[in-house]
Amino acid sequence: EIVLTQSPATLSLSPGERATLSCRASQSISNKLAWYQQKPGQAPRLLIYDVSNRATGIPARFSGSGSGTDFTLTISSLEPEDFAVYYCQQRSDWPRTFGQGTKVEIK
Amino acid sequence: EVQVVESGGGLVQPGGSLRLSCAASGFTFSSFAMSWVRQAPGKGLQWVSSISGSGLNTYYADSVKGRFTISRDSSKNTLYLQMNSLRAEDTAIYYCAKEYGLREWSGWSDPWGQGTLVSVSS
Numbered sequence: 001e002i003v004l005t006q007s008p009a010t011l012s013l014s015p016g017e018r019a020t021l022s023c024r025a026s027q028s029i030s031n032k033l034a035w036y037q038q039k040p041g042q043a044p045r046l047l048i049y050d051v052s053n054r055a056t057g058i059p060a061r062f063s064g065s066g067s068g069t070d071f072t073l074t075i076s077s078l079e080p081e082d083f084a085v086y087y088c089q090q091r092s093d094w095p096r097t098f099g100q101g102t103k104v105e106i107k
Numbered sequence: 108e109v110q111v112v113e114s115g116g117g118l119v120q121p122g123g124s125l126r127l128s129c130a131a132s133g134f135t136f137s138s139f140a141m142s143w144v145r146q147a148p149g150k151g152l153q154w155v156s157s158i159s160g161s162g163l164n165t166y167y168a169d170s171v172k173g174r175f176t177i178s179r180d181s182s183k184n185t186l187y188l189q190m191n192s193l194r195a196e197d198t199a200i201y202y203c204a205k206e207y208g209l210r211e212w213s214g215w216s217d218p219w220g221q222g223t224l225v226s227v228s229s
Contacts, residue, residue, distance in 0.1 A: 001169075034215045036152075044144075044152065046207055046217035055207065055217060087152055091214025095168050096142075096154040 002026055004088050006099035012107040019075040021102045023088035028068045032092040035064055035073045038101075039084045047086075048073060078104070109133040109218055111141075111186075111203045116223030123193050127223055129186035129203030137161070137181040140206045142216055143188050145199035145225075155201070156188065160211045171197075193227045200224050 003026040013019055023033065031051045036044040046055040048064035051071060061076040075082055083106050088099040115127040129141070142157040156177040157166045165177050176189040186203055201223050204216035 032214060038152075043202055043219035043221055044216075045219070046215055049207065049213070049215045055215075089152075089154075089215070094166050096157070096214070098152040098154065101151045 001095060002029060002090050002093055002097050004090055004097055004099035006086075006088060006102045008102060009100070010103045010105060012105050013078055014107045015078050015080055017078050019073075019078055019082070019104055021073040021075075021086055021104070023066075023071045023073070023099050025069045025071075025090060025092075029090045029092035031067055032090055033064075033066070033071050034089045034091070035062075036087045036089065036098075037082075037084050038087065039081075044087065075104075109205065111205055111218060111220040113201065113203045113220040113223040116201065116225045118226045118228065119193055120229050121194060121227055123227070124189070124191045125193065125225060127188040127190065127201055127203075127225070129188075129220060131184045131186065131205065134205065136179075136184040138211060140212050141179065141186045142204050142206070143177065143186075144202045144204060144216065144219070145197075146202070146222070147196075147199040150199075153199075158186070190225070193225075195227050198225060198227050 005024045007022045035048040038044040052064045063074050085101045085103045112130045143155040158177045174192045178187045202219045204219040206213045207215040207217040
C-alpha cells in the first residue's frame with residue numbers, strides 16, 4: 001500500500017498569507033496525485049488533480065506541483081474561506097490512499 | 108446538476124448488517140465508476156471501495172474485503188454498499204462519490220454526497 005505523509009499537521013496563518021502544504025509518497029506515483037479541501041461539517045471537494053490541474057470552479061490562487069514522491073499544494077493568498085483541512089490522494093495503485101490531512105487554521 | 112445523495116446509515120450492533128444507498132442524478136450513471144469513502148469521527152479520509160460503470164469490476168480496501176459488497180443498479184441510478192459483520196471500527200460517515208471528469212475511471216472523486224453516518228455499538 002502506498003502511504004502518503006502530509007506535513008505539517010497544522011499550519012497557522014493569517015488571511016493574505018501564502019500557504020505551502022506538503023505530501024510525500026512512500027514510493028513513486030508519477031503525477032497521479034490530487035488534493036481535496038474539507039470544511040467542518042461538509043464533504044470533501046476536489047481542488048487539484050494530476051498534480052497541477054485545477055478542478056472545475058477552483059480559483060487560480062490554488063496551485064499544485066511536484067512529481068515522483070514529493071508534492072506541494074500552494075495557496076498564494078489565503079482567503080477567509082480557505083481555512084479548512086486539506087488531503088492528498090494517490091491513484092497510482094489500489095488501494096487508493098489519502099494522506100492524514102493538514103489543517104490550515106487562522107493565526 | 109451532478110448530484111449524489113447517500114442514505115441508509117444508522118445505529119447497528121457489532122456483527123450486524125446495514126445497506127447504504129447512493130442516489131445519483133445529473134449524469135449518465137452507467138458511464139462512470141463510483142466509490143465509497145469513509146471518515147471516522149474526528150479522523151481522516153479512508154477509501155473503502157470502487158466499482159466500474161458496468162459493475163463488473165470492483166475494488167475493496169483490505170479492512171472491508173469479505174465483509175462489504177459494492178454494487179449498482181443502473182435502472183435506478185443507485186449505488187449500494189452492503190455491510191456485513193460490522194465492527195466498532197467501521198463507525199464513520201460514509202460518503203459516496205462519482206469519478207471526476209468525463210472518463211469512466213479518472214482516479215479522482217467529485218462530487219461527493221453529504222454522507223451518511225454509520226454507528227456500530229452495543
